[in-house]
Amino acid sequence: MMTEQLPDEMELATAAHVKYIQSLDTKKDEYDYWLTEHLRLNGLYWGLTGLHLMGHEDALPRPETVDFVLSCQHENGGFGAAPGHDAHMLYTVSAVQILVMVDALDELETRGPGKAKVGQFISSLQNPSTGIFAGDEWGEEDTRFLYGALNALSLLGMTSLVNIDKAVEYVVACGNFDGGYGVRPGAESHAGQILTCVTSLAIAGRLDLVDIDKLGRWLSERQLPCGGLNGRPEKREDVCYSWWVLASIEIIGRTHWIDKEKLVHFILECQDTESGGLSDRPNNMVDVWHTCFGIAGLSLLNYPGLAPVDPVYFRYALPVPTMTQMGLDIFAVSETPVKPGPRVEYVFLRCINSPVSSEWKE
Amino acid sequence: MASHGVARTTGPRTEERRKQDLQKIDKYRALEDGIREEVSNKTYSPKTFQLTTKLLELNPEYYTIWNARRRCLTSGLLSRPSASSSRSRGLSSGSPTNTSSTSYADALSSSSAATTPLDPAPRTTGRSGTTADEAAEDKKYSNEKENLEKDVGFLKEELVWTARLLKGFPKCYWIWNYRLWLLGEATKRFPVPTSRRIWENELALVSQMLTKDNRNFHAWGYRRFVVGALEREELGGKSMAESEFEYTTKMIHWSLSNFSAWHNRSKLIPRLLGERGADDKKRQKFLDAELDLVREALNVGPEDQSLWYYHQFLILNLINDVKQATIVPNITVEQKSEYVQREIDDIKDFLEDYDDIKWIYEALLEYTLALAKLESREATTSEKEDLKTWLTKLRELDPMRKGRWDDVEKEYGLN
16 A cells, blocks of 8 residues: 555545544534434444544443443344334344444343343344345345344354354345345345345355355446446445445455555545545545445555454454454454455454445445 | 535534524424324324324434334224234234234235235125124125225325325335335235235336436335236236336336346346247347347447446356356257357457457457357467457556456466
């Protein structure tokens, strides 16, 4: 990475971004703050992940973080987006991810209905006949939820609660001729959905089912002349695909098939260096989602000064002691391309975890 | 919280804007509090329902409010089907533990036993003997009929209202979800012709949405779901592969870059040929026509990725590299070679008009390697020379993917 060649404005404005993330919960006099309450727990997860990657994990107070997470939990074990919001897979996964990130999983036992209840909530959402997961009791099914379920259950050490083979079967049925995956069997390949499917297969230890060359080609074609990545053919670039595409291509060991420097440049161009935060494209409105995924993308690209990020679980790689405590292997970003075959296993030996986006719009 | 395509504004808010925001917040939070109070008392009344309308018009992303609205519908706004009615099957219990049985697909199939009672509920005539019983039966029957009409009217209004919301928020997952849930309820509750008409209107709506944004992947996914429903026997349906195939043709002619349409086409073809009972000759003719279609399009727009992906689909399908049913399952290796060779030759012709389009070189490279593999041989000396030339062009035209070209060079010994 030739960061010394980047002009000043082309460096990551870490201080501004930390301040931006810290300021997010102080904007209660803005209408948008209330309109986005349904994303609060995800937002906290995105913000915290960004802070951890930038080495400012203490920038948000831990006790309040844990209190807030637990205040979103329902008796059935599931979590809503904020107090008073219904339980849903998307927020339950974020809750588990946050508690793991701040090393507070035990608080589920001491202050909540217990870890087992959380596992039960998630596993009850699997459709036993097809293997897919629903988001909540109303039955919307999506590979986003399947990935979220496997991610959270694996963090909780409870994957035995669900039928992994059936889940794998479902993911395989979502595959397309171009090597990509769609939201359901029959649906068009989409970078966001590809990430959920590839990470699910990684967690299940079944990356052998991925057509690595074909998928690698498709993913590498997502890079546009501006350096940014799009999510489908003939669509525009967007910073959040710096995560969906990049993490997928990293997992299959083909990151060297894109121009990393150009992508770094594009992500940095999307910063608001004064007020902090990153946006989908240069000079657009920033938000915590693009901030988090932009920084995570930079971390995968080995941008200096950032903590490494795990492409499967979408979490910053935990410091060694914590990882050892959890009995999980450590993740180190590999410079050398991972070839298909036994070596790709490296990704799921690590603690497994994920982004669970709430949505993608392109 | 996730802004897409909104220009960055600079500077702090004006005081006036801040005041406006505070007013909006007050109104919004009062509305929210109102609903929360009703919900915490489990009061799913018409009043609660009205409040959800107001809030969702301000913020359709608020999934909890959609759930409250569903509960209003199942807790009294829609009639409670009698225990004897076949329509009572599979109602959402509202209990989180029952989740897996309430998926949309399940909702549809759980109604499979309820084939076409044009009457709201089958009448049990001949069983009861007394006049009083008959009068009671008649009353029950007319009540159910009235309820049914009310329910149909109500659900239709819901569909009209959510369609209006979708126009403002075409990519809001929760609106699409709620609509599917409504359709599931309609299927469970209504006689087949009524449900079917509702699903048919849905197809019209989704076509309209796709006219506005022909790549909206929510809309395409929704379309496949609606078509899947309309094809089901319990809705009096039959395969729509032909008409859907025609739809993709229409969308492609409208915009050749619409990969969503090409994709859908690729998924429909195996079924289409199966249903046509196409013999080997017809299948080959079909393949020829598809190749002609995409080749002609490529001749006009060789920089269009969508077209190359579809071309790739046809070739991969031909050389049997796809796991799905193929277009031409019974042709010989010689015939396959001929096809691939002809495509290679035709693509080479493109170079006369376009020598700076990387896709052309990529296709030539890939298909030439595929041809050698198909014929179980190494690339010939002259092929190798071509491959090297094309690879050099690719490095020149597409330096961003240098790592990929390095790998190809190494793998096939093209240095």
